[in-house]
Amino acid sequence: xxxxxxxxxxxxxxxxxxxxxxxxxxxxxxxxxxxxxxxxxxxxxxxxxxxxxxxxxxxxxxxxxxxxxxxxxxxxxxxxxxxxxxxxxxxxxxxxxxxxxxxxxxxxxxxxxxxxxxxxxxxxxxxxxxxxxxxxxxxxxxxxxxxxxxxxxxxxxxxxxxxxxxxxxxxxxxxxxxxxxxxxxxxxxxxxxxxxxxxxxxxxxxxxxxxxxxxxxxxxxxxxxxxxxxxxxxxxxxxxxxxxxxxxxxxxxxxxxxxxxxxxxxxxxxxxxxxxxxxxxxxxxxxxxxxxxxxxxxxxxxxxxxxxxxxxxxxxxxxxxxxxxxxxxxxxxx
Numbered sequence: 001x002x003x004x005x006x007x008x009x010x011x012x013x014x015x016x017x018x019x020x021x022x023x024x025x026x027x028x029x030x031x032x033x034x035x036x037x038x039x040x041x042x043x044x045x046x047x048x049x050x051x052x053x054x055x056x057x058x059x060x061x062x063x064x065x066x067x068x069x070x071x072x073x074x075x076x077x078x079x080x081x082x083x084x085x086x087x088x089x090x091x092x093x094x095x096x097x098x099x100x101x102x103x104x105x106x107x108x109x110x111x112x113x114x115x116x117x118x119x120x121x122x123x124x125x126x127x128x129x130x131x132x133x134x135x136x137x138x139x140x141x142x143x144x145x146x147x148x149x150x151x152x153x154x155x156x157x158x159x160x161x162x163x164x165x166x167x168x169x170x171x172x173x174x175x176x177x178x179x180x181x182x183x184x185x186x187x188x189x190x191x192x193x194x195x196x197x198x199x200x201x202x203x204x205x206x207x208x209x210x211x212x213x214x215x216x217x218x219x220x221x222x223x224x225x226x227x228x229x230x231x232x233x234x235x236x237x238x239x240x241x242x243x244x245x246x247x248x249x250x251x252x253x254x255x256x257x258x259x260x261x262x263x264x265x266x267x268x269x270x271x272x273x274x275x276x277x278x279x280x281x282x283x284x285x286x287x288x289x290x291x292x293x294x295x296x297x298x299x300x301x302x303x304x305x306x307x308x309x310x311x312x313x314x315x316x317x318x319x320x321x322x323x324x325x326x327x328x329x330x331x332x333x334x
Contacts, residue, residue: 041275042271042272042275042276042280042281043272043284045268045269045271045272045275046268046269046272046276046280046281046284046285047284047287048264048265048268049265049266049268049269049272049284049285050265050284050285050286050287050288050290050291051265051291052261052262052264052265052268053261053262053265053285053288053291054132054288054289054291054292054294054295055258055261055291055295056258056259056261056262056265057131057132057288057292058258058292058295058296058299059254059255059257059258059261060074060078060120060123060258061123062254063247063251063254063255063258064120064123064124067247067248067251067254068243068247068251069243069246070239070243071117071120071121071123071124072117072120072230072236072239072240073239073240073242073243073244073247074120074243074255075113075116075117075120075227076227076230076231076236076240077240077244077247077252077255078116078255078258078259078262079113079116079223079224079226079227080224080227081255081256081259081260082220082223082224082259082262082263083220083221083223083224084256085220085259085260085263086216086217086220086221086224086263089213089216089217089267090217093213094213095213095214095217095218096210096211096214098209098210098214101206101209101210102210102214102218104202104206105203105206105210105214105215105218105219105222106218106219106221106222106225107222108199108202108203108206108218108219108222109218109219109220109221109222109223109224109225109226110222110223110225110226111195111196111198111199111202112195112196112199112219112223113223113226113227114195115191115192115195115196115199118188118189118191118192118195119131119188119189119192121188122134122185122188122189122192123185125185125188126185131185131189132288132289132292134185134186134189134193135189135193135285135286135288135289136165136168136286136289136326136329137165137189137190137193138193138196138197138200138282138285138286139162139165139197139279139282139283139285139286140162140165140193140197141193141194141197141198142197142200142201142278142279142282143158143162143279143282144197145197145198145201146201146204146277146278146279149201149205150201150204150205150277150278152277152278152279157332158279158332160329160332161283161328161329161331161332162329163329164325164326164328164329164332165286165325165326165329167325167329168322168323168325168326168329197282200273200278200282201278203215203219203270203273204273204278207270207273207274211274212267212270212271212273212274215270216266216267216270219266269281269285272284272285286326287326287327289322289323289326290323290326290327293319293320293323297316
C-alpha cells in the first residue's frame with residue numbers, strides 16, 4: 001500500500017497501471033525499426049542470420065531423416081509455420097501497404113518456395129553439413145546480380161574471394177562414390193543458389209521503398225500463397241495430410257521451433273540488407289556452413305541418436321579445409 005493513502009485510492013492507482021505485453025512487444029519492434037543504426041552495426045545482424053539459419057538446417061535434416069518420407073509435406077509444414085510467425089509480426093508491427101511494391105514483395109516470396117524444394121531434394125542425397133556449405137554459391141550469384149542490377153562493382157580482392165568461395169564449394173561437394181566424383185546434391189543446389197540470390201537482390205531493391213518488417217511479411221505471405229495453390233490440388237493435399245498424420249504432433253511442434261529459428265534469421269538478414277550492400281551482407285550470410293558444421297559436430301559427438309553424420313578424420317579434414325577457404329574468401333569479399 002502507498003504511504004499516506006486510503007485503500008480506495010491505492011486500488012484506484014493500481015488499476016491505472018496496465019500490464020499490456022502486446023504493447024511491450026510493439027514498443028520493442030518500433031525501437032528496432034526506428035533506431036538509427038550505424039554502418040558498423042550491420043555485421044551483427046549479418047552474423048546472427050546464418051547462426052539462426054544453421055539451427056534451422058539441423059531441424060529440417062532431422063525431420064526429413066526421421067519423420068517425413070517426402071520433401072513436399074515437410075516443405076508445406078515449414079511454410080505454414082512461417083505464416084503463423086508472420087501473422088504475429090503483423091499484429092505487433094505496422095505493415096506498410098504500398099502498391100506496387102507490396103505486390104512485388106509478395107511475388108518475390110515465391111522464389112524461396114521454389115528454392116526450398118531444391119534444397120529439400122538435395123538433403124535426400126547428402127549430409128546437411130555438405131549441403132549447407134554449398135550455400136556459398138549464393139554469395140557468388142548475389143555479387144554478379146548486384147553488379148548488374150544494383151551497380152555494385154567490386155575490385156580484384158573481392159573477385160579473388162569469390163573464386164575461393166567457388167573452390168571451397170566444389171571441394172566440399174567432392175565425394176567419391178563409385179564412378180561419381182561429386183555429390184549428386186550439386187545439381188539441386190545450383191538452381192537453389194540462383195533463386196535465393198535473385199530473391200536477395202529483389203529484397204534489397206524493395207527495402208528502398210518498404211521497411212524490413214513489411215518486406216518480411218509480404219515475402220512470407222507470398223510463399224504461403226504458393227503453398228495454398230499447391231494444396232488446392234488433390235494429390236499434394238493428400239500427401240500432406242497423410243505425412244503430417246504419420247509424423248505426429250511432436251514432429252509438427254519440432255518443425256514449428258525450427259521455423260521460429262528460421263524466421264529470426266530472416267528478420268536479421270533483412271535488417272542487415274537494409275543497412276549495407278547486398279554483396280557484403282550476403283558474404284557474411286555465407287558463414288552458415290561454419291555454424292552448421294559446429295552444431296552437427298556437437299550432435300554427432302554427444303547426441304548421435306538425434307543426428308549422426310560421418311565425422312571420420314578424413315571427412316572432418318576435408319570439411320575443415322573447405323570452411324577455411326570459405327572464411328578466407330568471405331574475408332576478402334568483405
